[in-house]
Amino acid sequence: MxxxxxxxAVYTPRFRVGGKPAAAPDEDTFxxxxxxxxxxxxxxxxSETARVELVGEFAAVADWGxxxxxxxxxxxxxxxxxxVGFAAALRAVESAPNEPSTLLIAAERAGPLGGQAAVLRFxxxxxxxxPEWSQPTDHDSAASLARAGLASIGLAPALPTGxxxxxxxxxxxxxxxxxxxxxxxxEGAYVPRPRYLENLPSRWRLEGDRCGRCDRVTFPxxxxxxxxxxxxxxxxxxxxxxxxxxxxxxxxxKGGQPTEFDPQVGALGGYGVVLAxxxxxxxxxxxxxxxxxxxxxxxxxxGTRLRRLYxxxxxxxxxxxxxxxxx
Amino acid sequence: MAHRAAIVGAGHTRFGVLDDGPRALLRxxxxxxxxxxxxxxxxxxxxxxxxxxxxFGGWQIGNSSAVLSExxxxxxxxxxxxENACASGGYALRSGVFAxxxxxxxxxxVAGLEKMTDVTNARRRYWLGVSGDTEWxxxxxxxxxxxxxxxxxEYLHRYPGARDALAEVxxxxxxxxxxxxxxxxxxxxxxxxxxxAPRVADPLGLYDCCPVSDGAAALLLAxxxxxHQYTDTPVFVDGLGAGSDRLAVQERPELTRFSASRRAGxxxxxxxxxxxxxxxxxxxxxxxxxxxxxxxxxLGFADPGGAVDLTLSGATRxxxxxxxxxxxxxxxxxxxxGATGVSQVYEIFLQLRAAAGTRQVPGAEAALAHNVGGxxxxxxxxxxxxx
Ligand SMILES: [Zn+2]
Numbered sequence: 001m002x003x004x005x006x007x008x009a010v011y012t013p014r015f016r017v018g019g020k021p022a023a024a025p026d027e028d029t030f031x032x033x034x035x036x037x038x039x040x041x042x043x044x045x046x047s048e049t050a051r052v053e054l055v056g057e058f059a060a061v062a063d064w065g066x067x068x069x070x071x072x073x074x075x076x077x078x079x080x081x082x083x084v085g086f087a088a089a090l091r092a093v094e095s096a097p098n099e100p101s102t103l104l105i106a107a108e109r110a111g112p113l114g115g116q117a118a119v120l121r122f123x124x125x126x127x128x129x130x131p132e133w134s135q136p137t138d139h140d141s142a143a144s145l146a147r148a149g150l151a152s153i154g155l156a157p158a159l160p161t162g163x164x165x166x167x168x169x170x171x172x173x174x175x176x177x178x179x180x181x182x183x184x185x186x187e188g189a190y191v192p193r194p195r196y197l198e199n200l201p202s203r204w205r206l207e208g209d210r211c212g213r214c215d216r217v218t219f220p221x222x223x224x225x226x227x228x229x230x231x232x233x234x235x236x237x238x239x240x241x242x243x244x245x246x247x248x249x250x251x252x253x254k255g256g257q258p259t260e261f262d263p264q265v266g267a268l269g270g271y272g273v274v275l276a277x278x279x280x281x282x283x284x285x286x287x288x289x290x291x292x293x294x295x296x297x298x299x300x301x302x303g304t305r306l307r308r309l310y311x312x313x314x315x316x317x318x319x320x321x322x323x324x325x326x327x
Numbered sequence: 328m329a330h331r332a333a334i335v336g337a338g339h340t341r342f343g344v345l346d347d348g349p350r351a352l353l354r355x356x357x358x359x360x361x362x363x364x365x366x367x368x369x370x371x372x373x374x375x376x377x378x379x380x381x382x383f384g385g386w387q388i389g390n391s392s393a394v395l396s397e398x399x400x401x402x403x404x405x406x407x408x409x410e411n412a413c414a415s416g417g418y419a420l421r422s423g424v425f426a427x428x429x430x431x432x433x434x435x436x437v438a439g440l441e442k443m444t445d446v447t448n449a450r451r452r453y454w455l456g457v458s459g460d461t462e463w464x465x466x467x468x469x470x471x472x473x474x475x476x477x478x479x480x481e482y483l484h485r486y487p488g489a490r491d492a493l494a495e496v497x498x499x500x501x502x503x504x505x506x507x508x509x510x511x512x513x514x515x516x517x518x519x520x521x522x523x524a525p526r527v528a529d530p531l532g533l534y535d536c537c538p539v540s541d542g543a544a545a546l547l548l549a550x551x552x553x554x555h556q557y558t559d560t561p562v563f564v565d566g567l568g569a570g571s572d573r574l575a576v577q578e579r580p581e582l583t584r585f586s587a588s589r590r591a592g593x594x595x596x597x598x599x600x601x602x603x604x605x606x607x608x609x610x611x612x613x614x615x616x617x618x619x620x621x622x623x624x625x626l627g628f629a630d631p632g633g634a635v636d637l638t639l640s641g642a643t644r645x646x647x648x649x650x651x652x653x654x655x656x657x658x659x660x661x662x663x664x665g666a667t668g669v670s671q672v673y674e675i676f677l678q679l680r681a682a683a684g685t686r687q688v689p690g691a692e693a694a695l696a697h698n699v700g701g702x703x704x705x706x707x708x709x710x711x712x713x714x
Contacts, residue, residue, distance in 0.1 A: 191461055191462055195462065196462075199462060203466075220462075220463065226573075226578070248477040248480045249477070249480055250473055250477050250480050250528045250531075251476075251526065251528070251529040252469075252472075252476070252527075252528050252529075253525060253529070254527075255452075255472075256472040256473055256476070256526075258452065258456045258465055258468065258469070258470050259449045259450075261468050271468055273467050273468050273469055275481075275582065284577050285464050285469060285474075285577045287466075293529075298480065298481070309466055
């Protein structure tokens with residue numbers, strides 16, 4: 001079967017356990033899919049995307065979350081098996097060759113740890129180097145197939161080998177964090193669901209407003225410049241995924257956390273929080289992930305990643321957290 | 328100097344984990360305020376009242392001002408709740424002074440109340456976080472301990488040696504608390520205990536944080552020119568100042584200075600027409616040890632970073648040249664949220680009447696109260712004299 005993808009990217013978690021990539025406790029298939037998209041698009045949402053075929057066991061949030069993340073409605077196909085998923089992506093492109101791109105996003109999270117994700121873009125301008133695949137079966141891992149396809153045209157790095165950084169969690173604590181999602185944690189300083197959703201472009205994609213008069217950036221967006229008060233010359237900007245500097249860092253220990261963070265403090269023992277500043281002058285308070293409490297320090301460079309924050313009213317809420325970056 | 332209003336009576340409950348409910352606490356503080364009026368005052372003379380309260384735990388969060396008038400025996404007179412988180416008390420005093428100045432009320436009652444220990448642990452921590460920025464700060468896993476932890480982290484990064492000053496604030500205020508029978512804590516702590524305590528929000532440990540307390544306090548205000556009908560030793564409100572800042576610390580240009588405090592302090596001192604050097608002691612908002620250092624700088628008693636040396640020099644001890652929080656402060660006396668700002672003024676009322684017993688600041692003639700809402704989103708400062 002001839003494919004027709006013209007690009008893509010894979011996302012591999014930073015840590016490995018037993019030699020295999022291991023997702024952090026606060027990652028799930030949805031956040032890994034977003035990681036793959038961000039890796040692919042280098043922070044820019046592919047604006048021509050019209051259709052997304054999801055292949056794998058996706059968290060429920062994906063039903064509405066991908067459109068919310070991309071900032072526009074996309075048609076969504078969900079497929080448990082690889083064969084049907086790849087076929088659907090091809091069919092979508094072949095039936096409408098002049099339509100905008102279709103993304104195939106495959107993600108898997110085997111057990112509490114394992115995980116990878118890949119995104120392939122199928123579109124009218126097919127890469128001539130698109131490889132031949134043997135007929136995928138529904139037993140094949142879609143993410144592995146996508147990775148292999150991308151690797152064959154030089155778009156996927158080899159799986160890392162050698163020593164992994166030491167994860168700030170264990171398989172047991174990761175499983176405990178994962179189980180948090182099934183708890184009904186309703187007592188937080190309450191952010192009603194519509195208010196959470198209203199903020200998603202800022203919360204998930206770090207969208208702010210740049211003012212056409214004073215050139216400063218207002219984040220989160222508040223429909224007017226918070227520096228000069230002007231509201232009619234704002235243009236949307238996106239803070240970079242990488243490249244904020246830590247202004248202040250704390251490590252929250254037992255008793256210092258809001259109640260909705262109780263289960264994860266129970267599972268992980270505590271967490272770091274930083275105030276980080278972007279070049280645009282924007283500052284953000286961010287929970288730290290992929291690092292032990294106290295590991296990220298003042299002056300360090302951090303990136304932001306979409307992760308699971310805490311469960312509320314029967315669903316996980318998602319937002320960006322800080323991750324350590326090499327200097 | 329012009330007096331804006333006079334305090335002619337003040338009452339205070341114990342602060343701590345108390346059996347009394349909110350009604351009993353209010354009754355006790357208000358009864359105490361009336362009983363303290365040297366020449367007597369009638370309930371019927373109260374023309375208006377203000378209740379400072381967050382409504383912690385959700386008990387009677389609406390219309391609780393009617394409970395204040397009920398328990399004060401002044402049902403019928405207008406009453407309203409003033410809410411600015413931990414600065415509610417300072418703002419209620421401000422409202423009370425405005426009501427006095429407006430005229431028509433022989434007396435105005437200002438009461439502060441919080442009942443915090445009768446709810447479950449989870450619910451308590453939920454309420455402890457309701458006054459921060461819920462949409463962003465809270466989602467990052469921060470309550471006020473965490474926000475002040477960030478502030479302390481940057482402060483320590485800028486001013487090495489500040490860790491010892493934070494410990495000194497805790498040691499001093501605990502020591503002061505042992506001389507205040509109303510204080511929640513009645514025990515000394517050592518510098519080593521402060522530094523060794525479990526971290527709540529690094530670098531802040533358990534002894535860097537104020538406790539969760541129940542309590543109430545009440546003041547009776549009168550027009551300055553009528554004060555002597557009630558007492559020969561009134562305490563005058565000479566200056567008021569207040570300010571606000573952006574709710575979330577991430578939207579402020581700097582972490583280690585509270586612009587709301589600076590504005591409120593400057594305004595109150597200017598309003599009172601008094602120089603800082605003439606203040607004999609300060610009541611400042613030390614919800615966390617770092618907050619006392621920030622207060623000293625924001626109020627202009629030290630340059631940025633200068634609160635470290637000022638504190639370590641012993642100047643802020645009761646025997647120093649500028650005693651700070653002789654009643655133990657929030658740190659040791661306790662912090663029943665709505666009651667705190669009123670309680671600060673209660674202490675000033677005692678001190679300026681030379682009635683503070685073993686913790687009396689000798690010769691105190693003028694003082695300042697500094698009350699902060701949350702991590703600096705609101706602040707109220709007031710200046711007092713004995714006339
Ligand atoms: Zn502007």
